[in-house]
Amino acid sequence: MAESAATTLASVLVLGIGFAAAAYVYHKSYKYIQLQKITNAFEPGDPVLELAAIGKDVPAPPNEQHWVMREEQEKIDKIINGSIKGHYYLIMGEKGCGKSSMLLEAMRKIDGEGCAMFEAHADLEVFRIRIGKALDYEFHEDYIGGYFSERGPRESTALLDIERAMNKLEKVALRHRAKKNKPLIVIVNQTHLIRDDEDGKDLLELLQQRAEGWAASNLVTMIFNSDDYWVYERLKHLASRMEVMSVTDLPKMQAIRALQKYRHRYFAEEVDRSILEEVYDRVGGRLTFLNRVAKSHDMLATCDRIKEIEKTWFLNQCWILGSEMDDDVMDQQKWASAAMVLALALVDKEQEMEQTYDPETGHVLPSFPIHKSQEIMTRADFIRGHVLTYFDILELDRLNLFAITSAAQVRASSVPMHRAFKEICSEPGFREFLQDTLDRIAAIESLGRTRELVAKDLVLGGKYRISKPMSWDNKIDVKLLQNEKPKN
Numbered sequence: 170m171a172e173s174a175a176t177t178l179a180s181v182l183v184l185g186i187g188f189a190a191a192a193y194v195y196h197k198s199y200k201y202i203q204l205q206k207i208t209n210a211f212e213p214g215d216p217v218l219e220l221a222a223i224g225k226d227v228p229a230p231p232n233e234q235h236w237v238m239r240e241e242q243e244k245i246d247k248i249i250n251g252s253i254k255g256h257y258y259l260i261m262g263e264k265g266c267g268k269s270s271m272l273l274e275a276m277r278k279i280d281g282e283g284c285a286m287f288e289a290h291a292d293l294e295v296f297r298i299r300i301g302k303a304l305d306y307e308f309h310e311d312y313i314g315g316y317f318s319e320r321g322p323r324e325s326t327a328l329l330d331i332e333r334a335m336n337k338l339e340k341v342a343l344r345h346r347a348k349k350n351k352p353l354i355v356i357v358n359q360t361h362l363i364r365d366d367e368d369g370k371d372l373l374e375l376l377q378q379r380a381e382g383w384a385a386s387n388l389v390t391m392i393f394n395s396d397d398y399w400v401y402e403r404l405k406h407l408a409s410r411m412e413v414m415s416v417t418d419l420p421k422m423q424a425i426r427a428l429q430k431y432r433h434r435y436f437a438e439e440v441d442r443s444i445l446e447e448v449y450d451r452v453g454g455r456l457t458f459l460n461r462v463a464k465s466h467d468m469l470a471t472c473d474r475i476k477e478i479e480k481t482w483f484l485n486q487c488w489i490l491g492s493e494m495d496d497d498v499m500d501q502q503k504w505a506s507a508a509m510v511l512a513l514a515l516v517d518k519e520q521e522m523e524q525t526y527d528p529e530t531g532h533v534l535p536s537f538p539i540h541k542s543q544e545i546m547t548r549a550d551f552i553r554g555h556v557l558t559y560f561d562i563l564e565l566d567r568l569n570l571f572a573i574t575s576a577a578q579v580r581a582s583s584v585p586m587h588r589a590f591k592e593i594c595s596e597p598g599f600r601e602f603l604q605d606t607l608d609r610i611a612a613i614e615s616l617g618r619t620r621e622l623v624a625k626d627l628v629l630g631g632k633y634r635i636s637k638p639m640s641w642d643n644k645i646d647v648k649l650l651q652n653e654k655p656k657n
Contacts, residue, residue: 203306207341210305211353213280237427237456241416242271248390249275249284251351257380257391259360259404261575262416263582264396265457269358271416272394283345286356291364293327293372297334303355306334328371335379342388352383352390361397361567373403377411384410397566398573415575418584419454421446421531427456431463440468448472453532453584472585479582480589483512483570492605496613506606507546508565511537512590513603514545515581519591534587536580539573 247253249272260268276284287303290296301308308330342353357376363369376391383389393400404411419427425445432440451472452458458475465471487508494502518535519525525533537545565571572582581587593599632650637643 203337204341204344206305207337208344210285210303211283211341211345213282237267237419237423237430239267239271239416239419239423241414242274244414245271246275246278248392249354250279251283251349251354251390254352254387254390255384256410256412257384258393258412258414259401260392260394260414260416261398261401262396263418263455263572264569265455266416266418267456268394268416270456272356272358272392283349283351284354284356286358288358289360289362291362291369293331293368296363296372297327297330300331300334304334304338306337308333328368328375331372332375335375339379339383339388342383346388352387354390354392356392356394358394360393360395360400363400365399365403370403373400374407377404377407381407381410396569398575398577399564399566401575413575417574418532419456419459421449421454421527421529424449424454424459424531427454428459428463431460432468435464444468449531451476451585451588455583458583458585476585476588479585480592483508483586483589484593486568486570487512489603489606491602492609494606494609494613496616499610499613502606503610506603506610508570509593509603510607511542511546511565511571511579512581513594513600515587516590516594519587532584534580534584536574536578539577539579542579 244253248258260272262268272286276286285303287299290299297308300306338353338355345351345353360373363372376393379389380391380393383391393404395401401413418424425442428445428448429440432438448459448462448468451469452462452475461475462468462471487505489506489509490498490502514537515535518537522533522535525535527533566573569582570586571579573579581590634646634648634650636646636648638646
């Protein structure tokens with residue numbers, strides 16, 4: 170009996186030790202494989218880079234001669250290859266200026282070694298999945314050990330998962346710095362897509378805290394790429410090692426050369442310089458517009474279509490309704506009239522400027538500082554969109570109607586948009602129509618602030634006698650004197 174018990178106990182003990190050893194080996198190997206997978210995500214030859222380069226039309230050999238070199242490209246190349254370190258970067262510029270294309274071109278030159286790039290998203294769960302894909306991190310979703318614990322590692326929020334991914338990335342970055350003496354590069358593209366709400370603020374704060382610490386220790390250089398100004402305002406509060414790079418439209422000479430390259434690439438033809446200058450005069454140096462024009466057969470007609478598209482977009486969002494406006498749409502009309510007032514102010518300022526066009530650099534668009542724009546519009550929340558109502562959330566900068574530069578200057582979002590402003594403001598009767606709308610808004614607001622009191626006794630022919638008798642409490646007596654009814 171004792172021998173059987175001893176045999177059973179020994180068998181259970183051996184099995185327990187075997188299972189424990191196997192679980193320990195699995196746990197350690199799982200953690201090692203996780204770090205190894207993240208390390209492999211920063212190895213050369215990332216297929217994501219090739220797909221993104223095709224989508225962004227970034228040239229690969231043998232088509233490198235078609236690439237438009239910008240002044241900022243050299244610095245971005247040094248940041249991506251690790252030559253410049255100790256900072257993290259916010260790249261700002263309007264949509265279509267070539268920010269993402271420059272980053273992809275810099276990554277292509279080093280075959281993506283030491284770099285990871287992913288697109289931001291408004292939903293934190295989607296953001297978590299995308300950063301996990303970029304780092305090849307599964308967030309313990311394939312961890313079998315979770316079946317044997319009361320609380321699994323996946324029982325958490327998306328923000329905590331992102332924090333765990335940052336912890337793993339930090340361990341990999343320590344190994345990478347010890348081996349190659351340069352930081353890893355993590356690029357968050359389209360950062361402006363993150364929602365400007367509490368969850369979005371928490372996410373940006375988490376990313377910025379990591380960026381600050383990693384920049385100080387030369388572990389990871391983070392690059393935030395954004396079209397909108399609000400991201401800069403959010404990051405500025407805690408920024409000590411952040412550098413802002415502003416990417417604008419190409420100057421005239423460089424834009425003309427780029428247009429000629431595009432045209433030669435698509436149609437293998439040399440275009441007369443006068444036509445190239447006319448195209449620049451109509452659409453400016455925005456790369457996305459130049460590329461669209463170069464692909465068309467009638468370039469000047471395409472320029473006009475681009476302007477009409479911008480004009481239609483502005484009118485659809487901001488048209489005013491005049492003096493016949495109903496009070497039900499007053500909130501939207503406040504927003505629309507404020508945008509129209511700012512557009513009119515920019516057009517008027519252009520007429521007062523000494524120079525609006527430079528023969529070498531090209532267009533000089535009129536602009537106002539943000540505080541002056543707030544004064545003109547009389548509503549500060551319309552510029553940034555901090556008031557979370559249906560119309561105010563669609564702030565002017567995010568709608569690409571106006572642009573706020575890194576120097577806090579407000580102007581039209583593009584040359585075609587400014588041309589649209591000029592056309593709208595030059596229409597006969599526009600100023601009077603805008604003033605009628607403003608007067609109607611003021612009248613509706615005045616009615617909302619007015620309260621009418623009706624004394625029914627006075628309407629029925631009665632009278633009030635108000636007196637202040639001599640008393641210690643300073644009371645006022647009010648007596649109603651009613652008319653006597655005539656006797657029959």
